[in-house]
Amino acid sequence: MKIHIVKIGGHLINDQNILNFSLKSFCQLKGNKILIHGGGKKADIISNKMGISQKIIEGRRITDKDTLDIVIMTYAGMINKNIVAILQSYNCNAFGLSGADGNCIQSNLRKNKKIDYGYVGDLNGKSINIRLIKFLLTNNIIPVFCSITHDGTGNLLNTNADTIATYMAISLSREKNSEIELHFCFEKKGVLRDIQDSKSYYKKINFNLFQKMKKNHSIKNGMIPKLENAFFALKNGVTKVSIGLPNYLNDMNNKTIICP
């Protein structure tokens, strides 16, 4: 079974026109596909309106109870349903899901002795309900996941969308005759050599180059976990991993291909 797993995030979510365009690119992708979306800046906007300040400890965002409620409302409510309504208008039979729905993604509350991250769920190799996701796909239902998971005992948890996409791809790769392509889509043409020059994207990055880039600090902090997810996926059976603009989905350019 060939499956495209597409993650969209960042500015693709923030701007409605760019989101519509991204969803059109997703629709045009042939065959089985799954969409996973982040929250962009929407949760921050809602937090500000509600007068709830973001808790950041040692540069890490903390999901306290108020923040959890806001991310659930924003990701699973506003953004997810908006995406589904648009996809349906493009005749793309989308089903908006959190990890709790159909027990699709079960996570464990993060335990960290130094920092209490709050209501954050971590994934492992058994988190993804492959059987149910394949059942949806074989019945022409297109799952659209927000980055909310659950712990199986009634609690919802905040989980990184890139990580969900990565574990989704790895878990589905374990199935017989699977061919999984993982696409991290954002507002840039790929991983940039020079952050000031939007055209300066790498066509390919292999693991050695990534190690060098980390050593000489030629990549920004935000890109490091994305590339770590990408290489983790590639090492664990995912057929193809790339990073770039959503229009690359139906194009040969505007993407960085991740190589072993």
Next chain:
Amino acid sequence: MKIHIVKIGGHLINDQNILNFSLKSFCQLKGNKILIHGGGKKADIISNKMGISQKIIEGRRITDKDTLDIVIMTYAGMINKNIVAILQSYNCNAFGLSGADGNCIQSNLRKNKKIDYGYVGDLNGKSINIRLIKFLLTNNIIPVFCSITHDGTGNLLNTNADTIATYMAISLSREKNSEIELHFCFEKKGVLRDIQDSKSYYKKINFNLFQKMKKNHSIKNGMIPKLENAFFALKNGVTKVSIGLPNYLNDMNNKTIICP
């Protein structure tokens, strides 16, 4: 196919302990079932926190763009996912859905020359995607609907949860060999003779009695549309309709049975 359609609303949603209890009663119900939930007071609480005032014209609540965003966030996000996570913890394989997901419920923007109700979606006999809902039920998936629908062209709309339950029941009743039971659950034992006396519920109400009650003003405004939905369902093929506490679902008492 026998299907229970259970609507929960009002105070059952507002209080987490009562909600948990209601969901346990729902889980214990045997056979095919669908849950439809309202929003209780949660949307008002969020509106207040965000400093957005409710627009009410001639006693009718208006869904302007800000209010629509809040009801989507609250109903489809916070409440729906909370319910699904709890049901999953009770081993009840719930799928939280809006009307946009799988194109389950398509509505039309309400057109009213006197009052502009805003982003409100009305239903008709063709609104419910029966095929998809039966497909979910036959695959042991329990649909949990919030009261958000879509118009098919990318717009989400606010729709009354009682009305969704009613049209869901009527539409499924049209299927061959169907047996549909519609349950309106709220915080009272049934339709009360005396609003001050919580034990004074009618065991049965028929259409004639309802007409008399309306004439002599012995029922409150809020109950009239609920009973109108109930009689509308009964007249359109729904097998059984009742109103009461959620524990009546597994009990003979604590409910008002609606009779022709």
